[in-house]
Amino acid sequence: MIDYKLLEALATVIECNGFERAGEALGLSQSAVSQRLKTLEVRLGQPVLIRHPHLEPTPAGRRLLNHYQQVQLLERDLRSALPTLETASPRLRIAINADSLATWWADAVGHLCRDEGLLLDLVIEDQDVGLRRLRDGEVAACLCASDQPIAGARCVPLGTMVYHPYATPAYIARYFPRGPSEAAFRHAPAIVYGPHDQLQHRFLAQCGYHGAFPYHLCPSSEGFVRLAAAGIGYGMMPHRQVADLVDAGQLSSLAPDRRLEVPLYWHFWRHSGALLERLTGMLDEVQLT
DSSP states (O other): OOOHHHHHHHHHHHHHTSHHHHHHHHTOOHHHHHHHHHHHHHHHTSOOEEOSSSOEEOHHHHHHHHHHHHHHHHHHHHHHHOTTSOOOOOEEEEEEOHHHHHTTHHHHHHHHHHHHTOEEEEEEOOTTTTHHHHHTTSOSEEEESOOOOOTTEEEEEEEEEEEEEEEOHHHHHHHOTTSSOHHHHHHSOEEESOTTOOHHHHHHHHTTOOSOOOEEEOOOHHHHHHHHHTTSOBEEEEHHHHHHHHHTTSOEESSTTOOEEEEEEEEEETTOOHHHHHHHHHHTTOOOO
């Protein structure tokens, strides 16, 4: 039989990215958390956690984390059916891209969170890499650009987010007076969300440019927009996020005939309970643009 206190310790260490913070979250000492993981590894006869150079689950650890995520969701359904059991607010750990969080996500899930007392633990990941979190057992579901389901999970297409290359009119007049060109791309500072963000590269490739370009790194969707509105760079942004700025003439597309379409897919573990199924049904009705 699996001792779920041991699995809880493993999951919390991964979520908190450390033994000390995991101990604080569990109300245990750091040594007690470490001892629980050692006990789990002894019972399994193999390691569940790679400790150096950084914390990450082993393949066995990932299998256990996947199992633990699903058990937590199923226990929530059991508590609903048997009210005399000890109740606790359900918590969903979800990987989501920053642009979705900054635009449509809250409106889509707000009703469910209020009705169910649902607590969200959101992990911000680029839409191109979020699936890794699910595969590693760190989250119960993820929103990403990959349409390839992983074993034991379902994949539901949600729609497409459309991105345009926005900048201030003054910035466009300075760097792109004759429109997009190889010379302009070589010198015009762009804004990139993070090292995994490929939207800018895809846009440049769409324009026929494959060389190097200067860029600011800004791992914040709201900060990304503010940098562009301040006139220090241009970047790929969903129209929904900046519609007011575009209507006010503060931002314009430097290539009105260019756009990038990013499909989004919702991945979640099969047999994870009614709550996740209900959330999936609500997301399936969302209009992303």
